[in-house]
Amino acid sequence: MSAGTGNGAAGLNIALSKGRILEESLPLLARAGVVPVENPLQSRKLVIDTNLPGVQITIIRAADVPTYVQFGAADLGIAGRDVLMEYEGDGLYELLDLRIARCRLMVAEPAGLAARDDPKAWTRVRVATKYVNITRRHFAAKGIQTDLIKLYGSMELAPLVGLSERIVDLVDTGNTLKANGLVEVERIADISAWLVANKASMKMKHVPLKALVDRLARAVGSNA
Ligand code: ATP
Ligand code: PRP
Numbered sequence: 001m002s003a004g005t006g007n008g009a010a011g012l013n014i015a016l017s018k019g020r021i022l023e024e025s026l027p028l029l030a031r032a033g034v035v036p037v038e039n040p041l042q043s044r045k046l047v048i049d050t051n052l053p054g055v056q057i058t059i060i061r062a063a064d065v066p067t068y069v070q071f072g073a074a075d076l077g078i079a080g081r082d083v084l085m086e087y088e089g090d091g092l093y094e095l096l097d098l099r100i101a102r103c104r105l106m107v108a109e110p111a112g113l114a115a116r117d118d119p120k121a122w123t124r125v126r127v128a129t130k131y132v133n134i135t136r137r138h139f140a141a142k143g144i145q146t147d148l149i150k151l152y153g154s155m156e157l158a159p160l161v162g163l164s165e166r167i168v169d170l171v172d173t174g175n176t177l178k179a180n181g182l183v184e185v186e187r188i189a190d191i192s193a194w195l196v197a198n199k200a201s202m203k204m205k206h207v208p209l210k211a212l213v214d215r216l217a218r219a220v221g222s223n224a
Contacts, residue, residue, distance in 0.1 A: 015074035
């Protein structure tokens with residue numbers, strides 16, 4: 001589906017999100033020869049030209065990247081696999097694992113509970129998470145019913161204040177879980193950031209888009 005115009009007929013627009021994705025994408029883009037003309041980590045501009053004629057980057061919220069790409073408001077986007085798994089739309093291709101922003105999506109609970117808990121015996125669980133679709137699917141596949149509490153961040157707080165004993169959240173070093181007395185009990189997925197493309201742009205802008213994707217693929221390879 002393509003409701004937007006992206007960056008015009010010839011140009012290419014890449015949607016990125018502030019924070020971790022932007023910080024880890026910029027060095028990768030630079031290795032691919034794509035350098036923003038002003039530093040998006042400092043600028044308040046939301047659309048920034050790059051050194052490549054016609055190639056722009058757009059700065060949006062992480063969870064909005066698939067939406068911008070699906071509707072053609074961006075030709076390409078960089079989004080965490082967690083965001084893509086949670087997104088319910090279609091109209092985008094997952095082109096390339098960029099191998100950045102790597103972490104894992106886990107079920108976690110208080111260490112005290114984990115000591116006497118048996119996940120194999122679960123039939124119904126209450127879970128606080130921002131990943132309600134992924135969580136529902138994960139447990140449904142195992143025949144476990146879920147009572148979901150939708151949060152928008154700081155999931156690790158939920159067990160501490162009695163909102164829910166279990167959470168589903170991203171874990172990297174494990175420091176946040178540890179600091180809050182929680183432990184990992186089940187792995188749902190390994191996560192990294194992926195390059196996604198609008199399906200219509202793949203056809204209409206095939207030549208410049210493929211050239212850019214090839215540059216990025218080489219940059220990922222050179223960092224392997
Ligand atoms: P927003 O700031 O818009 O609410 P967010 O908090 O999800 O979004 P980030 O924390 O920058 O934004 O995370 C963006 C992506 O980076 C996530 O979707 C995930 O793929 C990845 N990510 C998140 N936390 C970690 C982490 N601790 N280690 C590695 N990658 C992570
Ligand atoms: C992410 C995630 C965890 C934390 C895990 O949060 O939601 O809270 O990182 O990383 P760790 O295992 O290395 O401690 P983030 O730092 O992005 O903060 P947020 O809650 O604002 O998204």
